[in-house]
Amino acid sequence: MTDEPGPAERALYLAAVRGGGRLRPEDLAPADRPALAALVARGLLTPTATGWTAASPRALGERIGVELRNRALCLLRYAERLPAALGPLAGAYDAARHPVGSPPPLGPRAVEPRSEGPGAEAPGTGARGAGDPGAGTVGGAAEVRRRVGELVSECREEVLAAQPGPRPLEGLRMALAQDLSLLRRGCSLRTLYQPVTLTDPAVRSQIALRTGQGAQVRVLAEPYERVLVFDRAVAVIPAAEDLGRAVFLTDSTTVAHLVAQFERDWARAAPAGRYLDAPSATTVRIGRLLARGLTQRAVAGRLGVSERTVAAHISRLRDRYGAQTLFHLGWQLRGEHHD
Structure with missing residues (x-):
């Protein structure tokens, strides 16, 4: 009970x-x-x-x-x-969808060329961009997130992300597990941010969790357009100024153009290392003791400090690792080297 x-x-x-x-x-x-x-x-x-x-x-x-x-x-x-x-099942699923010799996958529900006749639409993709047979507009923030999540899950090589402006902390936390899974299976993740993004310590901590697993981050102090590119085969851009709607592009020429823009901006951007503040030595030591399974009171006694001081360091660690509870934090820290 x-x-x-x-x-x-x-x-x-x-x-x-x-x-x-x-x-x-x-x-x-x-x-x-x-x-x-x-x-x-x-x-x-x-x-x-x-x-x-x-x-x-x-x-x-x-x-x-x-x-x-x-x-x-x-x-x-x-x-x-x-x-x-589930790997063997996923492999069989991919093989059935994309037999040997077929073109590379275009991601979940990749948009097919437009049917003949004015105004024809592919099922489930919404209105199409005029003159672009590889464009499909998806409405509704939840549906856009679902489609992007599917693309991340099925990505095989690389994700390029240009993310101007502030980043919602909750969104970063929700996407953390999927991003780390992407990196652990050997995919590349490169992200461009603007300096304003890294003014929030909690956001910096979320970004550091990704860079710690091999993600690459650069900062560009100038305007650029928002875009996501998956395996250089599918690009996602906002529908005009409405971030609640997105256009999923699969036309190879259009995607190549967006990739070239990203690479141009990436080359001008600065590494984000100096923005990602490292925790203090005391914070690191408290984290290592927590990873051993010590309670907040035991950590305070071990270090000879007050529980309030330990609580402040724990708060910083929870923000850095996106941990909702002390137990979750200890789990996140389990791979750290111990004293």
Whole structure:
């Protein structure tokens, strides 16, 4: 039983505490029986010869914490194994879609040439760009994200990304796992940012997580157009000024032109290393201790500092690694070298 006690269980437990830590049968109403059974099952009440005795909630919290952490570790390990386990199926799927000798894949739902007749559209792609048989407009931010996510998942060699302006932190966090998976399977990821993007420490931390796995980032202090290019076969650009709609391009001449623009901007851009601040030595050491499994209090005792100081360093580490919880942070730091 790993869920939290409900209101009836809490009330009955508090009644036992107010009664000196003991609960007698005559103290119970018939309606208390389900809460009593649940408290006994949780270990918060221990049966005795004369009734029940209250047990420490801390012990329950530690036990449930261990159970949840073990369960989370199993899920994380499963998540890491799953892509490899599905590899043979993915290979068969790719082979069926793109037999040997066929043109290279154009990504999920690649837009086919326009059918004959004015105004004809391919199913599911929306309106087409005039005169460009490889263009398809997708409306709706959720649908655009889904299509781009599919392209990232099926990318085989390279992603080029020109991202002007500030970057939404939540979007970077949501895309982190997919970006790291892309890098781990050997694909190249090159991204252009403007200096304003790197003014946010949390965004810098997200970018550093990617560069730590081999992504390349440069900063260009001048205007440029937003574009994503996958395997130099599919390009994605905003539909006019509306970032909630995007045009997916597969025409080889158009894509080559966008790649040439990206390479021109990339050559003029500066490496982003100086923007990505390294954490302090104390922050690094706290991270290593957390990766060993030490609690915040234990880390404070080991280093001889206050828990508030440790909490401040942990906050910076959580921003840097995009970790939502202390356990998640420890998992993210598991590959660091320890003292």
